[in-house]
Amino acid sequence: MPLIEREAILKVLTAYNPWWKTGVVPRNMTKHYKRFAFYEAMQRLSETTLRRTVVLTGARRVGKTTIQYQMIEALLAAGVAPQKIVFISLDHPMLKLSAFQAILDCYHEMIYTEQDVYYFFDEIQYASDWDRWLKTLYDMQPASHIVATGSASPAIVRGGEESGTGRWSILSVPTLSFYEYCALLDIPRPALAADLKASTLFSLEPQERQRLLLQLADVQKHFLRYLQVGGFPELALSDNDILAQQILREDVVDKVLKRDLPALYNIRNATELERIFLYLCSVSSEIVSVEAIAKELNGVSRPTVENYIRYLESGNLIYQSWPVAMAGKKVLKARPKIYIADAAIRNAVLMDDALLTDPVQLGKIVETAVYKHAAAFYDKKATTVGYFRGGRKNKEIDIVVERPQKANILIEVKYRENAVIPNADAISELADTAAVAFVLTKNPMDCGIQQTASGAPLLRLPASAFLYLLGHEESHDVNHFSSTHERSRFP
Numbered sequence: 001m002p003l004i005e006r007e008a009i010l011k012v013l014t015a016y017n018p019w020w021k022t023g024v025v026p027r028n029m030t031k032h033y034k035r036f037a038f039y040e041a042m043q044r045l046s047e048t049t050l051r052r053t054v055v056l057t058g059a060r061r062v063g064k065t066t067i068q069y070q071m072i073e074a075l076l077a078a079g080v081a082p083q084k085i086v087f088i089s090l091d092h093p094m095l096k097l098s099a100f101q102a103i104l105d106c107y108h109e110m111i112y113t114e115q116d117v118y119y120f121f122d123e124i125q126y127a128s129d130w131d132r133w134l135k136t137l138y139d140m141q142p143a144s145h146i147v148a149t150g151s152a153s154p155a156i157v158r159g160g161e162e163s164g165t166g167r168w169s170i171l172s173v174p175t176l177s178f179y180e181y182c183a184l185l186d187i188p189r190p191a192l193a194a195d196l197k198a199s200t201l202f203s204l205e206p207q208e209r210q211r212l213l214l215q216l217a218d219v220q221k222h223f224l225r226y227l228q229v230g231g232f233p234e235l236a237l238s239d240n241d242i243l244a245q246q247i248l249r250e251d252v253v254d255k256v257l258k259r260d261l262p263a264l265y266n267i268r269n270a271t272e273l274e275r276i277f278l279y280l281c282s283v284s285s286e287i288v289s290v291e292a293i294a295k296e297l298n299g300v301s302r303p304t305v306e307n308y309i310r311y312l313e314s315g316n317l318i319y320q321s322w323p324v325a326m327a328g329k330k331v332l333k334a335r336p337k338i339y340i341a342d343a344a345i346r347n348a349v350l351m352d353d354a355l356l357t358d359p360v361q362l363g364k365i366v367e368t369a370v371y372k373h374a375a376a377f378y379d380k381k382a383t384t385v386g387y388f389r390g391g392r393k394n395k396e397i398d399i400v401v402e403r404p405q406k407a408n409i410l411i412e413v414k415y416r417e418n419a420v421i422p423n424a425d426a427i428s429e430l431a432d433t434a435a436v437a438f439v440l441t442k443n444p445m446d447c448g449i450q451q452t453a454s455g456a457p458l459l460r461l462p463a464s465a466f467l468y469l470l471g472h473e474e475s476h477d478v479n480h481f482s483s484t485h486e487r488s489r490f491p
Contacts, residue, residue, distance in 0.1 A: 004098045009106045012094050019072065019082040020111065029069040031233070033184045036474055037173045038067045042074060044169050045145060053138055053146040055124070058173030059316035059341055060252045060260075061232045064149040065089075067173070068120045071147060075118055083112040090130075091123040100133050116143035124148040125264065138167045151260060151316060174376040175231025175342040178369070178464065179471020182219050184236055190215035194476055198469040199436045202449070202459050209447050216465045220444050223464035227365050228356060230344020231372075245348040253277075253349060256315040265311050272300055276308045280318060281349045284340045285367040285398075287389070309338075317341050319375055324386040324402045327433045337387055339371045359416055366415040366463050367398055370440060374399050374411065377470045388426060395426035407435035415442045415463055423453040431456035440466050 019025055037056065044054045056064045072085055086107050089095060095103060119137065124130045130148075137146060146168075176184065183189070192215065201209055228245075229235055232252070235244040257277060262270050275297050280288070290309075294302045312318045321337040340346040343365045347355050355361045375385045384402040388410075389395065401409035412427045421428060421439055431437040432454040439450065440463040447465070450458040 004094055004102070006102070006106050006110075008094060009098055009103055010110050012092055013086070013088065013103075013107060013111070016087050016089055016092075017085070019076060019085065023082050024076065025069050025073040029066070030073050031063075031066050031070075033180075033233070034070055035063055035067060035173070035176070035180055035233075037063075037171060038070050040171055041067060041147065042071060044171070045071065045147065051142075051145070053134055053148065053168035055168050055170045056147070056149045056173050057170060057316070058149075058151070059175065060151055060255060061234060061248075062173050062175050062316075063233050064151075064173050065122055066233070068122065068147060068149060072118075072120065080118065084114065084116060085118045085120070086111070087120040087122065089122040090126045096126060100127050100129075115141045117141065117145075119144060119146045119148075121146070121148040123151060125150045135167060151256070172376070172379060174372060175344075176233060176236060177231065177373055177376065177471045177474075178219075178223065178226055178467040179475065181226050181231060181236055182222060182468070182471075184233060185222070187219055187222055190219065192472055196469065197473045198438070198459075198461065198466050201447070201461065202436065202457060206448060210445070213445060213447050213462070213465060216462075216468060217444060219468055220462065220464040224356060227343050227362075227369060228347060230342040230347075232342070232344070235344075245344070245351075248344060248348040253317070253345060256317055261311050261315050264314075265307075267308075267311070272297075272304060273308050273311070276300065276305060277312055277317065278349065280309075280312070280338045281340055281346045284338060284346050285364040285371070286337065287335050287387075288338050289335055317345065319371060321371060321375075321399070322384065322386045323390070324384050324388055324400050324408075326388050326390075326397075326400065326408065326430055337371075339368050342372065343368045363413065363415045366440070366442075367413040370411065370413055370463060370467065371399055373467050373470055374401060377474065378403075378409075388430070395424075395429070397426045397430065403435075407433065410434045410437040411440065412438070413440045413463065415440065417442060419446075421450060421458060427458065428452040429454075431458055438466060 014020065041054050041056060044052055056067060058064055068087065072087065075085055076082060088103060121127070124134070127133060134146060134148065137144060201212070204212070225241070229238070229241055230248070232248065235248060238244040257274050258270050261267060261273060267273055276293065279293060279297060290302050290305045293305045294300050309318070309320070313320055318341055319339040321339060323334060346365065346368065355365065371385070378385055378401050381403060383404050386400055386402065388397040388400045397410050398413050399411035401411070403409070410427050410431065412421070412425070414421065419439070419441055427437055427439065431452050437456070437458050439458050439460045441460055442462070444462050447461050450460055452458060
């Protein structure tokens with residue numbers, strides 16, 4: 001006799017799939033704003049010649065489930081029968097206690113008998129042998145389509161490499177970019193040319209650059225709050241920032257540290273995991289040494305530190321930025337920079353009211369935000385988004401976008417008033433080897449070309465403007481997909 005009766009499973013499935021009765025997805029499930037990741041996921045789903053399972057990975061509360069509901073809404077609007085679309089939350093206690101096959105059997109016997117289904121699995125990593133099940137569904141039901149979410153990215157990736165080669169596409173869903181944050185809050189958008197890019201500013205006349213910055217002035221006013229509450233959609237919409245930070249600690253950080261990661265990786269001492277994460281929050285944007293962390297946190301072994309850093313990365317709480325070689329310069333021993341996945345996580349965890357007023361700490365927070373944007377934006381265009389530190393004096397460039405068969409993109413964050421970039425700085429010395437070199441400043445009007453000793457230009461640009469322009473460039477690609485998307489692609 002099964003632990004969970006079929007009637008109980010059906011009750012849960014029916015609650016999660018109201019369109020079976022109504023034909024529509026309730027508005028509170030789909031929200032009003034569609035993230036860039038939605039359009040990318042729909043593009044993958046609509047492919048007719050290269051069928052793939054679409055797997056969305058990202059931190060808790062970044063909107064992965066909402067994206068799934070939006071995709072279901074799009075399918076219904078395209079004429080797909082409601083009963084052939086099933087949403088299954090594998091994080092639900094009742095379904096956790098049910099065998100995967102029992103859930104599928106219940107759906108097929110009670111709701112829809114055919115094999116041309118649109119399956120939506122939420123938090124797939126909680127299903128036992130999830131990768132085997134996805135492979136089986138993909139192989140045995142060639143007329144079906146699968147979209148899954150998971151909060152443990154490397155675990156998902158490893159499963160894909162081992163069992164799903166050629167069968168699924170893994171899409172990372174970061175926290176909201178600054179552009180998406182502004183769009184979500186309905187902040188008036190400046191009238192920018194559709195094809196405008198940050199790199200375009202190199203070729204503009206000074207007056208034109210200043211005019212552009214004036215256009216961006218209104219969105220730049222919102223940058224400080226974005227750094228404070230971050231890129232979690234529900235929290236960004238909150239009118240209580242203190243409560244938003246509390247929810248961020250409880251529903252994102254604590255659940256990952258005390259529930260998700262211990263369950264996924266059989267961690268017996270979650271306290272050590274939390275201590276390591278708190279330490280990393282305090283040194284975000286800095287190069288870290290495993291040995292130093294183990295020494296600082298007396299009683300934690302080096303292997304434990306190494307493993308827990310990997311687990312924190314898998315839970316989408318941190319990024320690791322690794323050194324890259326440039327222009328034949330020797331690089332620092334391969335130690336990573338650690339960035340917290342969203343600046344707001346760091347703020348919420350450390351609970352220091354002075355973080356956004358202390359110039360040094362604010363610089364770290366902004367660099368954290370810039371790295372997140374660069375890692376997300378250049379993910380499909382670069383082999384590595386890392387940093388440079390090397391040469392005789394171990395000079396550093398904060399962020400280096402290493403692109404295959406193209407010159408690098410260099411980014412230095414100088415988020416302070418009247419920041420000076422001497423010719424002896426690494427970005428000045430290596431600018432002539434790069435495609436473009438940006439210096440991201442604080443002052444909203446600190447924008448212009450700075451010539452290096454070699455004659456190579458550095459583009460000084462306010463950090464908020466740079467991040468917004470990255471999102472504007474991405475929106476151009478999204479609009480192209482939206483204008484060419486055909487409903488008939490979905491059977």
